[in-house]
Amino acid sequence: MDKIVILTGAGISAESGMGTFRDEDGLWARHRIEDVATPEGFARDPALVQGFYNARRIAAAQAAPNAAHEALARLETKWPGEVVIVTQNVDSLHEAGGSQTVLHMHGTLAGALCSACGHRWTAPPEMSVGERCPSCNAPAARPDVVWFGEIPYHMEDIYTHLTEADIFAAIGTSGEVYPAAAFVREACAQGAHTVELNLAPSSVVSDFAETRFGPATQIVPDWVEELLQQG
Numbered sequence: 001m002d003k004i005v006i007l008t009g010a011g012i013s014a015e016s017g018m019g020t021f022r023d024e025d026g027l028w029a030r031h032r033i034e035d036v037a038t039p040e041g042f043a044r045d046p047a048l049v050q051g052f053y054n055a056r057r058i059a060a061a062q063a064a065p066n067a068a069h070e071a072l073a074r075l076e077t078k079w080p081g082e083v084v085i086v087t088q089n090v091d092s093l094h095e096a097g098g099s100q101t102v103l104h105m106h107g108t109l110a111g112a113l114c115s116a117c118g119h120r121w122t123a124p125p126e127m128s129v130g131e132r133c134p135s136c137n138a139p140a141a142r143p144d145v146v147w148f149g150e151i152p153y154h155m156e157d158i159y160t161h162l163t164e165a166d167i168f169a170a171i172g173t174s175g176e177v178y179p180a181a182a183f184v185r186e187a188c189a190q191g192a193h194t195v196e197l198n199l200a201p202s203s204v205v206s207d208f209a210e211t212r213f214g215p216a217t218q219i220v221p222d223w224v225e226e227l228l229q230q231g
């Protein structure tokens with residue numbers, strides 16, 4: 001039965017009240033990436049970076065999944081084949097919406113990482129500068145998110161899923177950041193049907209066989225219902 005692999009970005013969480021990055025009021029309009037989303041920025045000003053992620057962690061914890069997240073969970077439950085979500089998002093709204101198989105290639109706000117020993121644990125709502133690792137006690141705790149210049153997580157599994165995909169969909173992502181922006185080419189090369197569901201054409205829209213434009217809470221449930229009707 002057809003395997004469906006779905007890449008999601010900030011746009012799928014926009015209607016849950018989470019900011020996107022590159023829309024005109026997005027996070028990168030208010031913060032410099034090099035200050036808050038790089039290892040160098042963290043080394044230079046850990047208080048600024050911990051504060052940036054504390055604000056996002058608190059906002060994410062207060063956000064609710066929307067109809068798009070819930071439609072993807074319904075698809076996973078009712079689709080006879082495998083459904084895998086690969087998300088660039090660090091919120092946990094896919095899981096809150098009921099999805100089981102979610103790969104967070106850019107990490108999660110809910111996670112903390114010790115940069116000294118590699119230990120991972122559930123982050124407190126607010127992390128402080130010099131927060132100690134519960135395992136090695138080093139004052140080296142950081143958000144377990146992937147910063148620019150770092151290697152995304154789960155890449156081996158993601159490429160395996162892409163080679164096995166019969167349908168590849170990208171939802172709510174601008175196609176500005178690699179390696180995620182090239183997943184559509186990988187899936188297409190392996191024979192998958194590719195579809196972009198987005199508010200506006202992404203930078204890689206021409207790589208998709210099918211496009212659907214509109215708010216995710218409208219176009220994603222419609223797409224899912226059509227898939228489930230086809231069976």
Ligand code: APR
Pocket residue numbers: 008009010011012014015020021022023026088089106171172173174175176177197198199200201202214215216217
């Ligand atoms: N419904 C559907 N799509 C939407 C909606 C919506 N309601 N609102 C915005 N979008 C679309 C925008 O048109 C845009 O194409 O979502 C996309 C958001 O793009 P970005 O802000 O660039 O977010 P994303 O693609 O997830 O960024 C990728 O960049 O900064 C890094 O690590 C960060 O994971 C992030 C990565």
